[in-house]
Amino acid sequence: MSARVLSVPARLEGGRIAADMPRAEIASRVMERGQIVVLKQAFSDQDATAVRAAVADWGRRVATAEADDFRGAYHRRRAMVSRLQQAPHVFHDYNFNDLDALEPDLQARLRSLFEPLRELYADLTGNPVGFGVPEAGPYVHPQLIHYPAGGGFFARHWHNLMPQQLGFIVSLSQRGRDFRNGGTCLEIEGEVVDMEVHQGIGDICIWRYDHPHWVTQSDLSDKFDWASDAGRWVATFAYFDPYAPAA
Numbered sequence: 250m251s252a253r254v255l256s257v258p259a260r261l262e263g264g265r266i267a268a269d270m271p272r273a274e275i276a277s278r279v280m281e282r283g284q285i286v287v288l289k290q291a292f293s294d295q296d297a298t299a300v301r302a303a304v305a306d307w308g309r310r311v312a313t314a315e316a317d318d319f320r321g322a323y324h325r326r327r328a329m330v331s332r333l334q335q336a337p338h339v340f341h342d343y344n345f346n347d348l349d350a351l352e353p354d355l356q357a358r359l360r361s362l363f364e365p366l367r368e369l370y371a372d373l374t375g376n377p378v379g380f381g382v383p384e385a386g387p388y389v390h391p392q393l394i395h396y397p398a399g400g401g402f403f404a405r406h407w408h409n410l411m412p413q414q415l416g417f418i419v420s421l422s423q424r425g426r427d428f429r430n431g432g433t434c435l436e437i438e439g440e441v442v443d444m445e446v447h448q449g450i451g452d453i454c455i456w457r458y459d460h461p462h463w464v465t466q467s468d469l470s471d472k473f474d475w476a477s478d479a480g481r482w483v484a485t486f487a488y489f490d491p492y493a494p495a496a
């Protein structure tokens with residue numbers, strides 16, 4: 250295992266993510282020491298699977314969006330090249346900018362995942378984040394991303410360090426059981442770290458937000474089908490102002 254990847258046992262205790270490493274140390278290893286911290290099984294397989302299933306079910310009942318509105322709940326199938334960074338990508342994302350407005354069952358499922366992440370994120374970064382869309386400024390964009398079997402991927406790109414500081418990638422499916430291959434790669438001080446084998450279902454990958462990164466392509470020998478749930482699912486916790494001028 251790359252010395253850059255630190256696996257730390259973790260668990261949910263009373264709705265809070267507890268880990269066998271002090272939070273100040275997690276923050277300093279990620280932000281100052283060029284490491285990636287993986288909080289192992291912060292969420293149970295059962296809970297991660299339930300969130301994934303609830304969101305996939307919602308996606309089957311709601312028409313896909315053609316554009317991002319950054320304010321409500323919507324999902325998009327993307328097969329394009331991003332405008333600014335020219336990063337090709339094929340994935341299906343599910344965006345829940347206003348948790349309060351969601352139907353109760355789905356909202357409860359999503360909060361079981363995103364409330365513990367919100368508390369952890371606020372503690373690690375000092376950003377006093379809540380959910381909901383403010384009048385102005387950055388806010389949290391709870392998101393699930395599905396990289397379909399048979400060709401889901403996301404080419405190399407990067408993000409501004411601020412205001413996000415650090416990112417979470419939570420695995421919501423299990424390699425070898427729910428998907429065959431594919432994972433996040435990050436480049437840190439010239440070294441490529443491939444997270445594919447380091448993350449199991451329920452694990453939180455914590456990484457410094459300005460590392461260039463990409464998502465490797467799922468096996469092309471599988472049939473690609475937008476309507477299928479097959480493939481790799483992750484949750485992310487983006488914090489940005491969609492109306493800020495692009496850097």
Ligand SMILES: [Fe+2]
Pocket residue numbers: 406407408462
């Ligand atoms: Fe990214």
